[in-house]
């Protein structure tokens with residue numbers, strides 16, 4: 001047993017931590033706690049992540065939150081020089097793409113998926129959905145160009161940079177990606193990896209079991 005505990009139902013950004021744990025072949029425990037007062041915002045879990053958000057991990061007593069800090073930490077700990085880049089420059093590129101994903105596309109993809117797929121049809125806001133598509137269009141073209149030149153973001157091999165960006169935009173696989181065919185092919189390739197499929201199975205099961213009331217709460221709590 002690696003002593004790693006991943007907190008957060010797989011529907012949340014905990015998916016990212018679950019995917020890296022599967023890539024690394026770690027023996028971990030998944031605690032699928034929910035958002036809100038009965039879960040991440042309860043006193044017990046606020047002690048681990050005072051933001052009251054998911055995911056966070058406890059790795060043999062070392063507690064860490066922020067989903068992409070978690071993936072970078074676990075990749076560096078268990079796969080330095082492979083999934084985690086070995087050179088200073090490649091490491092910086094992995095950070096570049098990770099921060100890029102959070103800053104440029106995380107919120108837009110989330111808003112799109114709520115208002116195109118996840119909220120009950122009658123409650124979806126077409127204006128929010130269309131605005132989200134406009135917000136991600138330019139960064140998606142940047143990503144499309146990057147993966148048009150080479151198979152993965154840092155070269156020929158899949159790394160944590162690909163995992164982070166693909167995990168952040170994983171719900172975009174349901175968008176019409178006809179305008180960004182390289183992005184579509186790369187995202188499909190990333191999400192088709194055995195480790196991604198395992199994490200996606202958990203996420204899809206959690207999505208399917210999520211009551212509309214919770215989806216409404218997600219949209220409201222995060223102003224999406």
Ligand SMILES: N[C@@H](CCC(=O)N[C@@H](CS)C(=O)NCC(=O)O)C(=O)O
Nearest residue numbers: 012013035036053054055066067221
């Ligand atoms: N930047 C954080 C965002 C975490 C976050 O917003 N998590 C959502 C679930 S995906 C959450 O816990 N929302 C419930 C809340 O804010 O109460 C990360 O990447 O870990």
